[in-house]
Amino acid sequence: MATWACAVAEDELAEPLPRRWAHSQGVAQCAERLSATMGGKAELLLSAAVLHDVGYAPRLAFTGFHxxxxxxxxxxxxxxxxxLVRLVANHSFALLEAEERGLRETLEAEFPLLDDQRLVDALVYCDMTTTPDGAITSVDARLAEITGRYGSDSLVGRFIRRAAPEIFGAVxxxxxxxxAQPR
Known part of the structure; x- marks a missing residue:
C-alpha cells in the first residue's frame, strides 16, 4: 500500500506543488521513524502521511477543502x-476546519472519525512536526508558521487557534x- 500511496502522491503533487510534495515526503519520513511504535498499523500510517495533502492538487480541488x-x-x-481514506479526510483535526467552512456534516457523513486514537495522534504528530519544506520542526514553530502564512484572522488561522489544544495533546x-519505548 505504501509504495502505491507514494506514487499517487508524487503524481498529483510533485509537479504542480513541489513544496507541498516536499512537506508530504517529510511527513512520510516522520511516519517511518514511528513505524516501530505502530506495529501492524505502520504501513497505513505511512500511506496516510504521504497522501494527507493530496487534495491540494489543483485538478482535485473541487471544494477547496483539501x-x-x-x-x-x-x-x-x-x-x-x-x-486510509478516513485518516486522510480527518487528518490534523480537519473536522474543526470543516466546521469553519460549513462542511462539517458533509465530512462526518462521508468519512467518520476513526476510533484508533494512537493512529490519529501519530498522523497529527507527523504533520504538525514537519515544515512546509519537509524538515523536522517543533509543534510550536509549526503552528506559528501556519498562522503566519494564512493570517490569524483567516479561516485557517481561526481553525488553528481552535485546534491547537487538540494538536498539542496529540503531539x-x-x-x-x-x-517510554526501550532504547
Whole structure:
C-alpha cells in the first residue's frame, strides 16, 4: 500500500506543488521513524502521511477543502482502503476546519472519525512536526508558521487557534509513547 500511496502522491503533487510534495515526503519520513511504535498499523500510517495533502492538487480541488477533496479522490478514483481514506479526510483535526467552512456534516457523513486514537495522534504528530519544506520542526514553530502564512484572522488561522489544544495533546501523547519505548 505504501509504495502505491507514494506514487499517487508524487503524481498529483510533485509537479504542480513541489513544496507541498516536499512537506508530504517529510511527513512520510516522520511516519517511518514511528513505524516501530505502530506495529501492524505502520504501513497505513505511512500511506496516510504521504497522501494527507493530496487534495491540494489543483485538478482535485473541487471544494477547496483539501482533506475532503483528497479523501473523495482516493475513494472514488482509487477505491483506496477505507481506513486510509478516513485518516486522510480527518487528518490534523480537519473536522474543526470543516466546521469553519460549513462542511462539517458533509465530512462526518462521508468519512467518520476513526476510533484508533494512537493512529490519529501519530498522523497529527507527523504533520504538525514537519515544515512546509519537509524538515523536522517543533509543534510550536509549526503552528506559528501556519498562522503566519494564512493570517490569524483567516479561516485557517481561526481553525488553528481552535485546534491547537487538540494538536498539542496529540503531539504530547506521541512524544510520551516515544519516550517510554526501550532504547
Amino acid at each position: 482533506p475532503l477533496d483528497g479523501a473523495r479522490f482516493l475513494r472514488d478514483t482509487h477505491a483506496a482502503d477505507e481506513l 504530547g501523547r506521541v512524544e510520551a509513547a516515544l519516550a
